[in-house]
Amino acid sequence: MPITKEPKLISGNANLSLAKGIARRMSMHRGVNTQLVDTRVERFNDGEIFVEVFENVRGEDMFIIQPTSNPANDNLMELLIMSDALRRSSASRTTAVIPYFGYARQDRRTKARTPISAKLVANMIVGAGIERVLTMDLHAAQIQGFFDIPVDNLYASPLFALDIMKQFADRLSDVMIISPDVGGVARARELAKRINAPLAIVDKRREKPGEIAEMTVIGNVEGKCCIIVDDICDTAGTLCKAAEVIMENGASEVHSYISHGVLSGPAVERITKSVMKSLVITDSIEASESTRAAPNIRVLPTAPLFAQAILNIWNGTSVSSLFDADMLEPIYEGIF
Structure with a gap:
């Protein structure tokens, strides 16, 4: 050979x-x-x-x-x-x-x-x-x-940590990491440890797949710059709803860091119209033209x-x- x-x-x-x-x-x-x-x-x-x-x-x-x-x-x-x-x-x-x-x-x-x-x-x-x-x-x-x-x-967590420390350098003390569900707590905790930030959780209950019945924030997010962390964003329904609930609980602003931007169906439109100031995804999935054109979506290179x-x-x-x-x-x- x-x-x-x-x-x-x-x-x-x-x-x-x-x-x-x-x-x-x-x-x-x-x-x-x-x-x-x-x-x-x-x-x-x-x-x-x-x-x-x-x-x-x-x-x-x-x-x-x-x-x-x-x-x-x-x-x-x-x-x-x-x-x-x-x-x-x-x-x-x-x-x-x-x-x-x-x-x-x-x-x-x-x-x-x-x-x-x-x-x-x-x-x-x-x-x-x-x-x-x-x-x-x-x-x-x-x-x-x-x-x-x-x-x-x-x-993607180390990559996200580097980006957060640059983008939020002047207000890292106000940053709080949010897990959008109980199953993602380990992922969110890992990022929170990397940037020495507190952690909160959005607890959601589903009546059936694709439909969210109720959301509750576990933790005090009042006045915080909240960053939602997850691995996949598909139709963005859960993500946008979680951002709304966090803002209703007194957060100053909401951003999201997602490893894989599937962004199918109405996802880009939902994100553009949502209360989120920014959504950061990686290029693990090739971004569509609408994704690249969205004013509040940013793509990190892998x-x-x-x-x-x-x-x-x-x-x-x-x-x-x-x-x-x-x-x-x-x-x-x-x-x-």
Whole structure:
């Protein structure tokens, strides 16, 4: 087997701009020009996906950059078919870089006769020949255990901490971190510890999926600059309602930091018209034109984080070192 001289990146159609950004950052880090492997990923008239790799990948350490965001099924199939193409082309190792892991919200059986789709997707990924997964802010940490291969789960929390300390530098003492539900307390507490801020919780009760019956703020938010922290914002109904309730309880202003901006349906319009002063998301999912045009939505780049994580995996060094904001600060120098 030939010795691998450098990592090789390949991308599907889900988030090409992020893939190109990762390639640029790796070029900067290494002083060696890194380009995406020349690939054709297209669809036949009946919707079937076809992949052709135009470069030799025999014995190479391959990284497929492909979030499984909307359309989740198409992007997932692209990932699986690309992996199969690389395996049949004798790639040495294939790592799936999945900035946003679709189907993660179906991580357990909530009632009788329902699937655990996250486990099914994990089985499909392993069966396609992928030997390692790199992702960010899994909706449920136990999903790592669904895989029989190594899974590196990065966190947006250090990135958010850096941004908050810059954006709110003159009023950090007034900042309070808010968990929009009881299930997200651990995530919110982690960020609160990083910036030494107090924590409050919005307790919500649902009558049925997609409908919120009641919301209550647990904690004193009066006069505070509140920052809601969550991993996913889909239709933004819960987020905007939580912001309203927090303002009704006396907060001076409300901002939100969300790892994955799914922002489907009326989400962007809701956010634009909401009481939130700003919503900060990452580019784990490619932002739509309406998202980019929204006056109160800002996108943080994850390319420096993923580029360094890929290099650490390739070099066989620690990925968990990137959980520390002090390690990320030099990587993001000039961005914040």
